[in-house]
Amino acid sequence: MPDKVAAPEIDRLIKLLARLPGLGQRSARRAVLYLMKRRDQLLLPLAEAMQAAAESVRTCSRCGNLDSRDPCTICADPQRATGVLCIVEEVGDLWALERTAAFSGRYHILGGTLSALEGRGPEQLNVEKLVERVREEAVGEVILALSATVDGQTTAHYLAERLEDLGVSVTRLAHGVPVGGELDYLDDGTLTAALRARR
Amino acid sequence: MPDKVAAPEIDRLIKLLARLPGLGQRSARRAVLYLMKRRDQLLLPLAEAMQAAAESVRTCSRCGNLDSRDPCTICADPQRATGVLCIVEEVGDLWALERTAAFSGRYHILGGTLSALEGRGPEQLNVEKLVERVREEAVGEVILALSATVDGQTTAHYLAERLEDLGVSVTRLAHGVPVGGELDYLDDGTLTAALRARR
Numbered sequence: 001m002p003d004k005v006a007a008p009e010i011d012r013l014i015k016l017l018a019r020l021p022g023l024g025q026r027s028a029r030r031a032v033l034y035l036m037k038r039r040d041q042l043l044l045p046l047a048e049a050m051q052a053a054a055e056s057v058r059t060c061s062r063c064g065n066l067d068s069r070d071p072c073t074i075c076a077d078p079q080r081a082t083g084v085l086c087i088v089e090e091v092g093d094l095w096a097l098e099r100t101a102a103f104s105g106r107y108h109i110l111g112g113t114l115s116a117l118e119g120r121g122p123e124q125l126n127v128e129k130l131v132e133r134v135r136e137e138a139v140g141e142v143i144l145a146l147s148a149t150v151d152g153q154t155t156a157h158y159l160a161e162r163l164e165d166l167g168v169s170v171t172r173l174a175h176g177v178p179v180g181g182e183l184d185y186l187d188d189g190t191l192t193a194a195l196r197a198r199r
Numbered sequence: 200m201p202d203k204v205a206a207p208e209i210d211r212l213i214k215l216l217a218r219l220p221g222l223g224q225r226s227a228r229r230a231v232l233y234l235m236k237r238r239d240q241l242l243l244p245l246a247e248a249m250q251a252a253a254e255s256v257r258t259c260s261r262c263g264n265l266d267s268r269d270p271c272t273i274c275a276d277p278q279r280a281t282g283v284l285c286i287v288e289e290v291g292d293l294w295a296l297e298r299t300a301a302f303s304g305r306y307h308i309l310g311g312t313l314s315a316l317e318g319r320g321p322e323q324l325n326v327e328k329l330v331e332r333v334r335e336e337a338v339g340e341v342i343l344a345l346s347a348t349v350d351g352q353t354t355a356h357y358l359a360e361r362l363e364d365l366g367v368s369v370t371r372l373a374h375g376v377p378v379g380g381e382l383d384y385l386d387d388g389t390l391t392a393a394l395r396a397r398r
Contacts, residue, residue: 019241022222027220043249051243053212
């Protein structure tokens with residue numbers, strides 16, 4: 001179906017918006033009409049917010065979090081316990097855990113899981129930096145907050161082995177995480193329970 | 200649920216994106232993470248496309264279409280029949296009709312329907328301009344391509360009465376439009392059939 005009916009500026013905006021997860025061609029068209037009707041209240045502020053985020057948000061060189069500072073607010077916060085490190089796959093998982101307010105340590109973002117199918121080995125993940133941090137930051141406990149999928153659990157096994165000789169206690173999120181589920185989709189209550197009952 | 204876990208630039212972007220139709224808080228978070236991972240390929244181009252659309256896209260002073268020119272490309276196209284005017288509620292309806300390629304006349308965008316419930320009278324719609332155009336542009340036929348909802352049909356009745364004394368033939372989209380359905384959601388085939396069988 002050709003979509004050359006609108007001005008090129010509008011067509012381009014529809015095409016780009018349709019690439020976002022959760023939006024298709026049709027919902028992107030609706031979104032653009034909605035935006036064009038709210039030029040000053042939404043379209044321009046959104047353009048500026050995107051520009052600002054692109055300019056100022058960086059990946060934390062220590063933990064892999066997204067923030068406008070490096071080290072990120074969590075890494076730089078003296079109130080956060082330095083002895084406990086929570087390992088997550090993605091920044092979205094860190095956000096999910098932070099919303100529970102049940103964890104007061106620091107994080108380390110792997111950037112995904114090991115995956116035989118997708119050909120992702122340890123060298124594609126943020127693992128060496130993790131080993132380095134465990135050594136240098138006097139970490140007493142590492143919590144593996146990974147998805148309860150096959151790939152997530154394979155990764156947890158691998159990490160537990162890598163950390164075995166470093167004298168750090170390795171725990172995992174406890175029951176409460178539904179098998180096959182992804183962390184970012186859990187409700188906060190389940191996530192809190194799983195964090196408290198870690199083993 | 201507080202969402203103060205990320206940098207203010209990210210929080211602001213999530214909040215603005217969540218206001219788009221079809222996106223909630225959760226899908227906006229996913230979209231922002233997706234964007235942050237594709238800074239140069241998607242985030243910056245999207246910011247620029249929004250800026251460009253906000254700067255150059257205007258409402259056509261003749262028909263109410265959105266375009267970077269005024270009069271819009273359709274109004275300015277000498278190939279389009281001037282004698283036939285298709286009345287639609289919104290720009291999205293014009294796009295839907297243009298995708299069928301079954302209509303070669305010009306459009307007039309009302310900006311909605313009459314609505315007793317929402318207190319929308321004729322003065323809130325682009326009606327005076329329509330009457331003016333019918334008089335000045337030697338229009339022989341007006342096609343009322345309005346939704347088959349109560350409000351849409353009330354509006355069609357009202358317009359047919361307003362245009363009665365102007366010596367213009369007033370037609371409507373024929374069977375094919377499902378009762379209670381909205382124009383923008385129709386498939387192109389049904390829309391084409393409805394346009395051809397207008398009465």
